Amino acid sequence: MNDRPDDPDIPLAPFPTEIRRSPFPPLDGETAPYLDAPEPAPLETAPSSAEIPGEPESAGHAFAGAVSDNPLVTLGRFAFPPSADPDEDGLAARDRRWTSRVIVIAAVFLLIFNIASVQNWARQQAPGWLTTTVARLAEVWSEQMALLGADQPREAVRDAYRTASEAQWPEPTQPPPEAADDGA
DSSP states (O other): OOSSTTSOOOOSSSSOOOOOOOSSOOOTTOOOTTOOSOOOOOOOOOOOTTTSTTOOTTOOOTTTTOOOSOHHHHHHHHHSOOOOOOOHHHHHHHHHHHHHHHHHHHHHHHHHHOHHHHHHHHHHSOOSHHHHHHHHHHHHHHHHHHHHTTTHHHHHHHHHHHHHHHOOOOOOOOOOOOOOOOOO
C-alpha cells in the first residue's frame, strides 16, 4: 500500500520473503552448500594479453577473470583476491607464532598475579649479584602490584587453603548397630 503510484509497494511483513541472488557469487570451482539457489552464470573474464591488440604477450594481468557486470563483485575480487593454501613451512611458522604468543601471555599473567613465586625462588638460591638483583626487583614489583590489588586472588586462594587445612573435621561416627532379627 502506497500513497504515491510511482513508488513500488512496500511489503507489510517485517522481513522480505524473496531470496535474492548474492551480489558476491562463489569463485570458479567453489560451492556454496548453504545456498539452494541455482548455479550462477559464469563470470565474464577480462581479455587475455593475447586478445588485446598492441599488448605484448608477456604483460600478464594479475586479476584476469575478475571483471563482471556487477561492480561489487569486481571490487571484491580486486580487494580480496583468493589466496593459496599455506604449505608446511607456513603452517609451522603459524604454529610457532601461536606458541610464542601463548608463552608471552602466560608469562605476563604470572608476573602480575604470582610474583611471590619469584620472590620465593630468589630466597632459595645461593647469594650472589643475580639473585640479589632479582629479589629486590621482585620485592618492588610485588609492592606495586599490591597497590593495584593484583595479589588479592592469590591471597584469597591461600587463605581458603589454610582455613580448610586447619578446620577440625568431625570424626566419623560408628553406624548404629543393626537390630537383630529375633523373629525367626
